[in-house]
Amino acid sequence: MLSVRGVEIRVSVRPARGRLAATPPLLLCNGIGASFEVLQPLVDRLDPDRGVIRFDVPGVGGSPLPPRPYLLATLAPRVADLAAQLGHGRFDVLGLSWGGGLAQQLSVQRRSNVRRLVLVATGTGTLMVPAHPRVLSKMVTPRRHRDPAYAREVAGLIYGGTMRTDPECGAELLHAATRAGPRRGYYYQLAAATGWCSLPFLRMISQPTLLLAGDDDPIVPLVNAKVMARLIRGAQLHVYPGGHLGVLTEAKALAPVIDHFLDLPDMRHTPGPRPRGWSRPTTTSHGVTWI
Template identity: 30%
Template sequence: MGYVEVNGVRLWYEEQGGGRPLVLLHGGFGAVETLAALRQAFAARRRLIGVDLQGHGRTADIDRPLRYESMAEDVAALIVQLGLGPADVLGFSLGGGVALRLAIQRRELLRRLVVVSAPCRRQGWFPEVLAGMPDPDETAGERMRGTPSHQLYQRLAPRPQDWPRLWAKTGELLRREYDWSAEVAALTTPTMLVCADADSVRPAHMVEFFGLLGGGHRDAGWDGRDRPGARLAVLPGLTHYDIVDSPALPAAVLPFLTHPAGPPT
């Protein structure tokens, strides 16, 4: 565990386990610790690299807006510096957006991609979720003091006083419109999409997302010959807020990371 200097950011990462590298990217206001259940499930099988993204956890913020694209470049630089590529990458929510941009921008560094509870365009969130996204305002962050996310930040952050700033910058990021559909349709990285059946991302959008990756267009045939290279899992009885803690997530993802990708030859 330690820091690497990438793109002006002193990026924190932790490693555990051995084998093929699997990079884990947390959600908004999170840190490596918030993926503890996944780390425990995969540690015996994979070399895990957990990353604290810009302004989160032990990675201090810098004078740069929060953007999926720039955070993806940070992770790309980490993969190169640690000699991990091509690596498998799993991202949840905010980290799912970063992982997706990493596949779009630096596909040569990825072996497989898992996007958990993250859309490929902003309108993939439910309308009420969009309406409730944080205001780009530091006073809103002040109102969130004492929450579990704030308590984690207070414990880990090099500058705990930056909490309102993180809140404002995250709000500004989440309220920006984006649509990566055309870039997703051009992806060649084997990709798995996962969401909860009661997620903050619309399951209908995840089916649309899957379709952009070549899935859901035809019957696979009795021998599976026309099965798409992409995968889609909708996990029952879960929400956006508990999916990363459920044993159903690693159970769904592990076969995709382990077995040959794509239709049988």
């Protein structure tokens, strides 16, 4: 547990080693209502030499409630300070779903700290192609994180992908070795993103960026990632067959995509208008195909 600007945050650190000992660690920003244990399937499949930092958002998992609600714009610098306390002034960031919003905010607000950006199953906030109302209605409470039977019931509807045929996977993923924080922590997360929208500043993201999006994601329809890929300069888009939590359920296939992107040689990457004739990029599992 670390105290960051007066707020206690539960943290897990896997130190870098071997060939990646001098490489900035990967900071993982989790989805709404989930403790960092949910990310274990991805961590297990990433290069074992890669340093990984995970944390529970204040009021979620093992992190106690903060003294007052927060915004993404106030949480982002706190997260950067957390990394600094661990000795990392520069790091890569991966944001999943709600955590993708935090990662976008962090990449602009503390751009000197962020080397590379990975956005997974995420969108642009209030201005985006929304989920179906039936899906959104299941997202307004943390019940799926607290009731395994309910998680099993709704997994296919809200997460799509393999959970349509194997809803038990959803219950196991959300409840195996995870910690449920207070309900108010979930509502603080919802409130933090209320009114937030990244569309006005996507062109300001200057870090090399990889977008991962599933072709069967009921929460964040694929079109959102395609829009973001057009607005973030030089972004790479990798579309995988699967749902909202594909980076966890199909970590064996997607972790190498992430590792490959993070291992690409650093090049000068500055914001600015796209050149004439720019095409939308997508990625294969090991590279970029321009279409």
